[in-house]
Amino acid sequence: MLLSGTLYAVMGLGAYAAHQREPQLGFLSVSAVRVLMNWFLLSLFASSQVRPDRREFFWLAVWGVSGAICVTTYFASVARLGAGPATFLQAVQSPAIALAAPWVLLQRQTRSVWLCIGGSLLGLYFVLDPKIGSEWDGGKGVALLSGLAAAVGYLSLAKVPKASPKAILLSWCVCSTVAHTYLILHNGTNWPTAGTTWGILALTGGSAALGLYFACLSFQRGPAGKVAALSNLTPALVVIGDVVFFGRMPDLKGTLGILLILACGVALSFARSPVVSKMPELSEERLAV
Numbered sequence: 491m492l493l494s495g496t497l498y499a500v501m502g503l504g505a506y507a508a509h510q511r512e513p514q515l516g517f518l519s520v521s522a523v524r525v526l527m528n529w530f531l532l533s534l535f536a537s538s539q540v541r542p543d544r545r546e547f548f549w550l551a552v553w554g555v556s557g558a559i560c561v562t563t564y565f566a567s568v569a570r571l572g573a574g575p576a577t578f579l580q581a582v583q584s585p586a587i588a589l590a591a592p593w594v595l596l597q598r599q600t601r602s603v604w605l606c607i608g609g610s611l612l613g614l615y616f617v618l619d620p621k622i623g624s625e626w627d628g629g630k631g632v633a634l635l636s637g638l639a640a641a642v643g644y645l646s647l648a649k650v651p652k653a654s655p656k657a658i659l660l661s662w663c664v665c666s667t668v669a670h671t672y673l674i675l676h677n678g679t680n681w682p683t684a685g686t687t688w689g690i691l692a693l694t695g696g697s698a699a700l701g702l703y704f705a706c707l708s709f710q711r712g713p714a715g716k717v718a719a720l721s722n723l724t725p726a727l728v729v730i731g732d733v734v735f736f737g738r739m740p741d742l743k744g745t746l747g748i749l750l751i752l753a754c755g756v757a758l759s760f761a762r763s764p765v766v767s768k769m770p771e772l773s774e775e776r777l778a779v
Contacts, residue, residue: 497697501698525695550657553646560637561666564636567579567630586637
């Protein structure tokens with residue numbers, strides 16, 4: 491998940507850089523390139539089989555639909571708010587996953603995990619507060635919707651830990667392609683005009699495709715709440731990237747928030763994993779009923 495978070499940070503910074511070079515660039519063109527790069531990554535799994543059972547098919551369908559909502563709304567919020575604010579607002583997925591895990595996945599979070607999640611959220615507030623004003627706009631709501639859609643998608647993946655990578659990517663690609671085809675035909679979009687911008691979008695899409703792949707593996711193999719809290723590394727890296735590449739320095743409060751997020755991420759690596767609740771065993775008579 492640490493590698494996925496780093497790749498997602500590259501995605502956010504790349505999308506913002508593309509919009510800086512061409513302000514008229516449509517967010518659908520940015521997300522469409524990401525979908526194309528995911529199809530390319532999917533082609534690398536051509537030798538693997540896609541044979542989900544009925545239970546896997548349902549959760550993979552939920553994953554695909556929520557993924558299509560997440561990708562379109564995220565890049566729409568980046569275009570309106572910038573990479574940093576959009577990424578921080580999308581981080582609502584972390585507490586949403588942690589809160590839902592005990593009921594959806596039967597994973598009870600330990601006290602140390604809750605403390606790390608709380609510390610990460612406090613750090614998010616420190617960084618978010620000076621970056622976004624108090625006035626509400628539609629871009630913030632779109633970013634929050636993206637985070638909630640991501641939470642639903644990753645929880646659905648955790649329900650099918652044995653699903654093949656090709657099945658996971660195929661579901662995401664099909665649903666996202668349908669959504670983008672409809673939105674582009676219905677609303678249109680502005681495509682890049684410079685070769686450099688196309689290169690930035692290719693880098694953005696490639697990083698996002700690999701980040702998605704590693705995130706999927708993380709939620710399939712690790713405790714959902716713990717993995718979700720580690721995803722808070724992405725907003726911190728985005729702010730650091732803002733400083734390095736765009737010269738936008740955070741204030742003291744923002745700096746403290748970044749350090750707190752990084753510290754909680756390190757602490758989570760040593761935190762005790764959540765307890766998985768087991769369903770009670772049924773007698774032969776009840777099973778027969």
